Amino acid sequence: MSLITLGIIGAGRIGRLHVDNLLSVPQVKIKAVSDVVVDHLQEWAASKGISVLTTNYQDLLGDPEIDAVFICSPTSTHAQIIQEAARAKKHIFCEKPVSFSAEQTIEALRVVEEEGVLLQVGFNRRFDPNFKKVRNLVQHGEIGQPHILKITSRDPQPPGVDYILNSGGLFMDMMIHDFDMARYVMNSEVVEVSAQGAVLVDPAIGEAGDVDTAIVTLRFANGAIGVIDNSRQAVYGYDQRVEVFGAKGAATADNCRPTTVEVSTVDGVVKDKPLYFFLERYTQAYIEEVTQFVKSIAENQAVICSGNDGFQAERIAKAAKESLLKGQPVKIDHAENELIAN
Template sequence: MTVTVGMIGAGRIGQLHVDNLKLIPQIRVKSVSDVVIDHLKEWAESKGIETLTTDYRDLLNDPEINAIFICSPTTTHASIIKEAAAAGKHIFCEKPVSFSVEETEAALKEVEKAGVKLQVGFNRRFDPNFRKVRSVVQNGDIGQPHIIRITSRDPQPPGVDYIKSSGGLFMDMMIHDFDMARYIMDSEVVEVSAAGTVLIDEAIGQAGDIDTAIVTLKFANGALGVIDNSRQAVYGYDQRLEVFGNKGAAQADNNRPTSVEVSTADHVTKEKPLYFFLERYTQAYIDEVIEFAKACSENKEVSCSGFDGLQAERIARAAKESFEKGMPVKLYSDASSVLQ
């Protein structure tokens, strides 16, 4: 079955998804919508895009299109999800679904009512390294997981204009790590403690955000988690993960251009981590759209659902509350209410 796709939002991530979708034989990318399209005409023609429009509803009203990618600003996600669901389109939405847990819950209700598929773009779930760690944990190779440690540090901070509209470090950046923690540990987070500060750029603090943070997690299964984030790692894009259990540990290290290590009398050196997230997660971005295409064409469950997106948002909101109040925040009032 051919899946005909409409792309809403043709910025950096939207164009990346178009490139990756073109690699899949059962996908036809028919239409792209963006608020400004003049600069996209040559690009769209080179990609074989049939329709370029400023009105995303043109895509929703097209009976040939059966799947929509939402890559527009986060503030538009929830409303477009509702409209796409009502139009009977399957939906791939970039993270987060919204900045409001309540808005996300309302959007997910419409998806459930319409009976369409919704996959959230937590691409790191599809990284081969992290998937291997999850497999090791699920197979019981390291026994009962006790601690998960996640390090995620960007090579350079984004511009202040982006910071002002991003939703903050916990919702924009660490939300990937909240999802990864749930994914690897296969358990819900029940309590969050957050600490953060501004150490890199005072302009980030003036914009109302932080650039350096540590969060500790308590899981329903009794395990603990530690996440550290920084907006600037001068040596590259730092993405590492470790799970420690009663029978051993599993680690995923940074990806590098090569695995060559040079040892001499003076020093031992190896190449720095890949610098940019598009390089680091190239295969993950491809694999996530392949799995979405299969879910649509073969009527399978998506690998990262709207519920997964909602849970990550709940943790992000709790982290922000913990940071602001200087105290742990519980996500559930009692153990019996925890969803497993």
């Protein structure tokens, strides 16, 4: 297998995580990293064998040696960089969401399709072995016709208000992972969304125009019903659970914990709290998603999480926000959903 040369656009937490994970993929060379400020990255880049640091991401797009780029910059930059990268014939991995605008996302995906490059969106939970097994059980008919999907997703602590102001809100920033997981597990489009939200964790989040606690119900095209609950603060750890109930039974993925040891005494039954941080919980998923992206390039195969998957999750997030504001269910029309093969 020939060497695949990569560039990383954005060297924040997630960009550096992808660098670490890509270094374990044998057929990969990371040549260049761009960020708005690179002075503090010199020692880090040298330790990773990265030869090029630049403040201009277009240097990566203009480099003929670079086969693909990872877009890990702020969401407001994603759609434009996707278009430029596609026109430069680079394959693209882009963190979620593609954009905050349906029009911008559609245009970005149109250019990707036109240029014939691959685009994978960074919904890492698809690559979690527990959630993937639930999906496979559903797809193979082990639980029969799905009736109810339940997803719980709660962070251990809320982000700062500065983050909230630029995040797109709870539905677009946090629950969007669960919207993607809902489509992935059920293999059916969401046709109706109903949302309830509240500010129960931090009043500053409400002052910033967002909610920190929410429940969203979904109706799928296959007739099944889904419910997702999110909170910005679960004091006991990072709470991530999925259940699909169907005609023949149920499949459940529980929280991951440091150990599976359970201690039973006269005083009670005790086991470890869930893992506290998302980088711990999804370590293997993050590795697997970049490995599969590289494999898709090397073998000229479709990616597992496409641009259209990203777009559909954005549509659900926007419908949830609309439902919250209007206080009524919002339908999602798929009649003209002929978007994107990538």
